[in-house]
Amino acid sequence: xxxxxxxxxxxxxxxxxxxxxxxxxxxxxxxxxxxxxxxxxxxxxxxxxxxxxxxxxxxxxxxxxxxxxxxxxxxxxxxxxxxxxxxxxxxxxxxxxxxxxxxxxxxxxxx
Amino acid sequence: xxxxxxxxxxxxxxxxxxxxxxxxxxxxxxxxxxxxxxxxxxxxxxxxxxxxxxxxxxxxxxxxxxxxxxxxxxxxxxxxxxxxxxxxxxxxxxxxxxxxxxxxxxxxxxxxxxxxxx
Numbered sequence: 001x002x003x004x005x006x007x008x009x010x011x012x013x014x015x016x017x018x019x020x021x022x023x024x025x026x027x028x029x030x031x032x033x034x035x036x037x038x039x040x041x042x043x044x045x046x047x048x049x050x051x052x053x054x055x056x057x058x059x060x061x062x063x064x065x066x067x068x069x070x071x072x073x074x075x076x077x078x079x080x081x082x083x084x085x086x087x088x089x090x091x092x093x094x095x096x097x098x099x100x101x102x103x104x105x106x107x108x109x110x111x
Numbered sequence: 112x113x114x115x116x117x118x119x120x121x122x123x124x125x126x127x128x129x130x131x132x133x134x135x136x137x138x139x140x141x142x143x144x145x146x147x148x149x150x151x152x153x154x155x156x157x158x159x160x161x162x163x164x165x166x167x168x169x170x171x172x173x174x175x176x177x178x179x180x181x182x183x184x185x186x187x188x189x190x191x192x193x194x195x196x197x198x199x200x201x202x203x204x205x206x207x208x209x210x211x212x213x214x215x216x217x218x219x220x221x222x223x224x225x226x227x228x229x
Contacts (some may be wrong), residue, residue: 043201043203043221044154044201089153090144098159099218101153103152
């Protein structure tokens with residue numbers, strides 16, 4: 001079945017450090033891929049998405065490239081800020097009316 | 112616009128009690144969803160409603176029922192709560208129109224309901 005595997009956390013970085021959170025997927029067909037972010041006490045918000053191979057999603061300095069050959073969608077940011085502290089979820093959608101989520105990666109950025 | 116709202120924010124139940132979680136959206140979205148979030152498991156879909164008048168089971172529907180009351184509202188009912196249903200429940204909505212492959216309707220999430228079953 002469809003599934004997402006993402007990097008176990010928690011991840012702790014100093015401000016301005018480089019961030020990578022790994023995400024790989026298994027899916028039939030051609031999924032759309034997403035990164036969602038959950039700030040403390042809030043619901044999930046869409047951070048970025050890519051709907052076909054080689055697409056790059058980007059938002060708020062975060063980027064992820066849809067790599068069909070490695071079935072990956074790694075999240076990157078060049079310089080993290082304290083305000084980026086949150087839980088990040090990788091997700092996929094294959095045309096059915098729902099999302100399959102990874103287990104989430106908690107990021108803490110310290111000043 | 113309030114987006115997606117959920118009530119209550121917190122609830123404690125005893126085993127065997129029943130309750131209904133309420134969800135409403137003001138974005139004129141067609142589709143609505145209920146997820147549960149458990150530690151180390153990510154979010155899992157309980158039920159969804161692709162349009163007013165329809166509901167379908169998701170990945171973990173056992174022990175739950177849903178009602179799509181109208182286009183705005185989608186409720187989740189626990190008829191006889193069990194400790195295994197202790198979780199955070201999120202409602203989401205998407206799409207003014209049908210999903211088209213390659214053009215995804217973003218799902219918008221509510222703030223969640225934290226439910227504890229003793």
